Amino acid sequence: MTSPATAILRCDDGTEIPFEWVYPDAADYEWQWNRAHWPQPATPMVLAMQGGYRAGTDRAWEEAGLEPLAYFRRFQFAGPFQYVRATPYGPERMAEIAPRYNEVAQRFGNALGFWQQYCQPRIEQVRKDLAAAPVDAPLSTLAEAWGYGWHQTFTSASVLGLANMRLTALLAESVGDDAILLAYEVTQGGDNASQAIDGEIHDLAALARRTLAVKHLLQLSTQGDALVALRAEPAAAAFVAAFDALLERHGSRSQGWDIALPTWRESPDAPLALVRAQLASEGVSPAELVARSAASRQHATDQALAKLPADKHAEFRQIVSALDGYVTVREGRAYWQMVITGEMRGLLLRRGARLVRASRIDRADDILFLVPEDFEGAGASDLRALVAERRREWERWCRVVPPDVIGTPTEAPAVAEAAPDQLRGAPASRGQVTGPARILHTLQDGASLRPGEVLVCVMTTPAWTPLFAIGGGIITETGGALSHPAITAREYGIPCVVAVKDATTRIRDGQIVTIDGGSGVITLGG
Secondary structure, three states, X not given: OOOOOEEEEEOOOOOEEEEEXXXXXXXXXXXXXXXXXXXXXXXXXXXXXXXXXXXXXXHHHHHHOOOOXXXXXXXXXXXXXXXXXXXXXXXXXXXXXXXXXXXXXHHOXXXXXXXXXXXXXXXXXXXXXXXXXXXXXXXXXXXXXXXXXXXXXXXXXXXXXXXXHHHHHHHXXXXXXXXXXXXXXXXXXXXXXXXXXXXXXXXXXXXXXXXXXXXXXXXXXXXXOHHHHHHOOHHHHHHHHHHHHHHHHHOOOEOOOOOXXXXXXXXXXXXXXXXXXXHHHOOOOHHHHHHHHHHXXXXXXXXXXXXXXXHHHHHHHHHHHHOOOHHHHHHHHHHHHHHHHHHHHHHHXXXXXXXXXXXXXXXXXHHHHOOHHHHHOOOOOOOHHHHHHHXXXXXHXXXXXXXXXXXXXXXXXXXXXXXXXXXXXXXXXXXXXXXXXXXXXXXXXXXXXXXXXXXXXXXXOHHXXXXXXXXXXXXXXXXXXXXXXXHHHHHHOOOXXXXXXXXXHHOOOOXXXXXXXXXXXXXXXX
């Protein structure tokens, strides 16, 4: 069926925005607002670069010889809001594309081999190309590189996803509704990029704890003044050198997936807030974390084998072997997504700095509110009025709440009604915990998190991972069992419930909450 090429986005405030569907039959499927990864409306620059970005995504899939899964085929923009397809391919379509995915996995040993030997080297090359690109390079070319690097992370995820579907289907025959969570638990563990940086933050906090002057300054200085005070303190030299080395290694890492968000290099207060938080709590050591995760995986494996018929054990082990390195790939690709996004942002800011020097704009990040035609051709020499107008418009969009779903909604499964003192979300990591809620809106807020508190936020990114060593549990407004907070909470062995609508407003800061990560139920205290 071919659906109309155009549609109307109707926002909660009555605003109507005409838009074009990203492919001919797109309106026949359900599309969900991608608030988990792109909570803010896109800036004019990002929208303008979509043509080049899509050319890069197509090249990534074509070179790999793979058909993208439905979720990754195209992202839909309706006005400045990004949507992702929620309707999967049907069984016949999956049967058509599955053999090629299996061929790729076999050729590289498994999905981890495909990631390490094929995907990651190409992503690293994109990172180098963006970092070294001339400041006046055509932005369409750079956008293509950006899209190419991003979708190398999705080709690896698709190979994983297909194997995970097989595992979930196998377990469902004997385990039932618990199959989805159990499938993720038997594939957890292993080294990954997020935990490696968490270890670096842990070591910095340990160094600060041993150095009285550093500990004193981190505890007493305000967030914005702490780094300045540390650089002026001779006794803090070793800590400052280690912190600067962290920024040298990971400075291009964005705080999220949106190009409008600053990198750690631009905003060193963000990683320093993580050090401050761990300093106050001591957190979970990297060795303890590895032991926890391995024990959880073994427990889940024992459970699965106990419930599966003996004649299914060989098939179970074969699929789990194909999924070896699951978390390594998932967190590695998220890390590199933020790194190449940070490099793309850095390149734009360098271009913006040139416009500042030419007195065409006031700030380097003003370039995010322009489009290439404004300054690459014979546009107006003074762009400040145009930037101001577009920035005001973008800020207006930030106050608009778009519909959660567009297209053709699928029938939602029945959900048990919550009691008056309860909220319901999606189970993501087993366990129960009771503690005070700590509402966090930014990574810099992380310094306020205390041991045992329940972190409540819209969504976490890999940059938030060190906070999982402190919190007693996690609640997010968005995400699913495969989202970053879900994966990380399982690795840390703490309960997590995701997709809790309006959690950051319905839960009060400091309110006592009890979360059950296996059922998805949150009980509110006084």
